[in-house]
Amino acid sequence: MSENTEKKILVIDDEVYIRDSVIGFLEDFGFEVIEAENGEVGLEQFQEEKPDLILCDLRMPVMDGLEVLAQVREQDENIPIIIVSGAGNIADTVEALRLGAWDYIIKPIQDMNVLFHAVNKAFERKDFIAEKARYQKDLEIANKELKISLDTLEQARDQLVQSEKMAALGELVAGVAHEINTPVGVGVTAASFLDAKTKEFSGLYESGELKRSELENYLKTVQEVSNSILINMARAAELISSFKQVAVDQSSEKRRRFNLKEYIDEILLSLRPRYKKTSHTINVTCAPDIEITSYPGAFSQILNNLIMNSLIHGFKEIDNGEIEIDISRGEGDKVSFVYRDNGTGMDETQKEKAFDPFFTTMRGKGGTGLGMSIVFNLVTQTLKGKVVLDSEPGKGVAFTMTLPELSEDI
Ligand SMILES: Nc1ncnc2c1ncn2[C@@H]1O[C@H](COP(=O)(O)OP(=O)(O)OP(=O)(O)O)[C@@H](O)[C@H]1O
Numbered sequence: 001m002s003e004n005t006e007k008k009i010l011v012i013d014d015e016v017y018i019r020d021s022v023i024g025f026l027e028d029f030g031f032e033v034i035e036a037e038n039g040e041v042g043l044e045q046f047q048e049e050k051p052d053l054i055l056c057d058l059r060m061p062v063m064d065g066l067e068v069l070a071q072v073r074e075q076d077e078n079i080p081i082i083i084v085s086g087a088g089n090i091a092d093t094v095e096a097l098r099l100g101a102w103d104y105i106i107k108p109i110q111d112m113n114v115l116f117h118a119v120n121k122a123f124e125r126k127d128f129i130a131e132k133a134r135y136q137k138d139l140e141i142a143n144k145e146l147k148i149s150l151d152t153l154e155q156a157r158d159q160l161v162q163s164e165k166m167a168a169l170g171e172l173v174a175g176v177a178h179e180i181n182t183p184v185g186v187g188v189t190a191a192s193f194l195d196a197k198t199k200e201f202s203g204l205y206e207s208g209e210l211k212r213s214e215l216e217n218y219l220k221t222v223q224e225v226s227n228s229i230l231i232n233m234a235r236a237a238e239l240i241s242s243f244k245q246v247a248v249d250q251s252s253e254k255r256r257r258f259n260l261k262e263y264i265d266e267i268l269l270s271l272r273p274r275y276k277k278t279s280h281t282i283n284v285t286c287a288p289d290i291e292i293t294s295y296p297g298a299f300s301q302i303l304n305n306l307i308m309n310s311l312i313h314g315f316k317e318i319d320n321g322e323i324e325i326d327i328s329r330g331e332g333d334k335v336s337f338v339y340r341d342n343g344t345g346m347d348e349t350q351k352e353k354a355f356d357p358f359f360t361t362m363r364g365k366g367g368t369g370l371g372m373s374i375v376f377n378l379v380t381q382t383l384k385g386k387v388v389l390d391s392e393p394g395k396g397v398a399f400t401m402t403l404p405e406l407s408e409d410i
């Protein structure tokens, strides 16, 4: 009974004895009841007293029940309204339900339990609606928070992808420095040797003691040494231009036509410092004449990630790992690109999650878990291709990629 005391019911009816019997009954159940003898007074009571439920007659002087209903609904969509109406008023009752009444009771009320039941049912429904609205609000808040987290995550991912690119570029620069050191070093040695020989030769010439055989010797040396300088400088120039191309492709995301074999060789050259001191080998099988129009930068990033993964994960406990890269023309314009290593491989779970962003078995040891997801995105989105991963523990990994020619704007 006590829980009803907080609930206020407004009874609007022009027949006083009905009001009295209904009010008496509801008060016995602990409800607070207020009353109105016509629609107009009822509406005022509704606005001033803010009841939790309205019991309303239909046929009343001054303002009838339908009008009350319409006006109440305009101000409050959710207040329960129960129509109490004579048996002859079926058409009006139907109209009242259409206007937003929740229920109706036929007058005269022969069994007061019917009234009690209708009132209780209406309050239950009201509670249910309020609860639903609360849930909905909670859901909306949770959704908003989720959206914010998602945005933050996406931003973080973009930043990581960007820093991954910068790291790859950094490696490339280190590779350039390393590889170019040799030909430039040979060139410098040869040039200083030539310098010393020329000084010696000038000395002889100025003293007037120069013999024909010494002149011939000098000329022979000049020819050999300048030849060596030329070869080494040409090698350095070649290295610089291919590194430049790989670097530009990695950072510019431009599409162009290129020879696949030559390009793969250039990429491998830039990665050489990473595996030169190990006994691992990389074997490329690719016809020399495959020219495609595509995004070379994507190829370079894909290969970079796959090779780094083989070196870091696959060959963690293996001294002479083997990487096989098989490229061939597939059906139509497609290129089939198969990458294999004979390292530790992956178990079922690793294989399933390998392409998920942030999946890594090296958390806290330098792995972000982004490498494979970048590969997946590059293959499927940038290159519009497909990639399938095959692996078993102890049997290495095999990535089979099918890449279409991207000659037209897709
Ligand atoms: N060649 C491979 N052999 C064995 N396991 C591999 C190989 N390549 C990837 N994996 C597994 O897949 C996981 C995900 O690889 P991914 O490149 O996405 O992340 P990562 O290498 O751990 O970190 P990141 O590349 O961001 O530095 C790795 O942590 C590793 O467990």
Ligand SMILES: [Mg+2]
Residues within 6 Å of the ligand: 305, 308, 309, 370, 371, 372
């Ligand atoms: Mg990786």
